[in-house]
Amino acid sequence: MKKLVAGPLLLIIALFIIPGCYNDNEYDLYPFSAGCDSSSVTYAQTIAPIMESSCNKCHSTIVASGNVVTDSYDGLSIVAKNGKLWGGVNAEPGFVPMPNEGSKLSSCDLGKIKKWINAGSPNN
Numbered sequence: 001m002k003k004l005v006a007g008p009l010l011l012i013i014a015l016f017i018i019p020g021c022y023n024d025n026e027y028d029l030y031p032f033s034a035g036c037d038s039s040s041v042t043y044a045q046t047i048a049p050i051m052e053s054s055c056n057k058c059h060s061t062i063v064a065s066g067n068v069v070t071d072s073y074d075g076l077s078i079v080a081k082n083g084k085l086w087g088g089v090n091a092e093p094g095f096v097p098m099p100n101e102g103s104k105l106s107s108c109d110l111g112k113i114k115k116w117i118n119a120g121s122p123n124n
């Protein structure tokens with residue numbers, strides 16, 4: 001009798017655990033939340049303002065923490081192309097989560113950054 005109960009019980013437990021794992025990658029699967037306007041993502045109009053409000057105080061040409069500069073296209077495109085920008089803002093394993101003080105960027109901002117990186121991080 002015990003064996004008959006254990007099978008379905010494990011299945012039920014697994015059903016609760018598995019969706020939890022998928023959530024780790026929610027920005028890859030569902031980059032844009034409702035009400036998030038991601039129609040026209042450009043460096044100048046979209047990405048630079050996000051960097052200005054959340055990153056530049058620690059990553060400017062003057063104060064370049066970790067040798068990373070986010071207040072210029074040249075600086076930001078380096079980490080956009082080598083994977084460190086996404087690794088940091090999405091707190092991927094092996095990367096220092098960014099911003100390293102305060103809270104993670106909104107899923108809307110993360111989606112826009114992802115879209116810009118996927119487009120080849122153009123200077124537009």
Ligand code: HEC
Pocket residue numbers: 051054055056057058059065066068070079084085088089094095096098099100101105
């Ligand atoms: C409060 C200061 C601070 C803020 C705000 C901040 N950073 Fe950082 N960042 C650091 C420091 C310090 C390091 C070096 C960390 C280390 O090497 O341990 C760093 C490192 C990095 C790195 C290199 C990570 C690596 O694994 O090599 C990237 C990329 C980065 N930051 C991007 C960003 C972005 C993008 C933002 C805005 C979303 C941001 N940072 C906001 C302080 C900050």
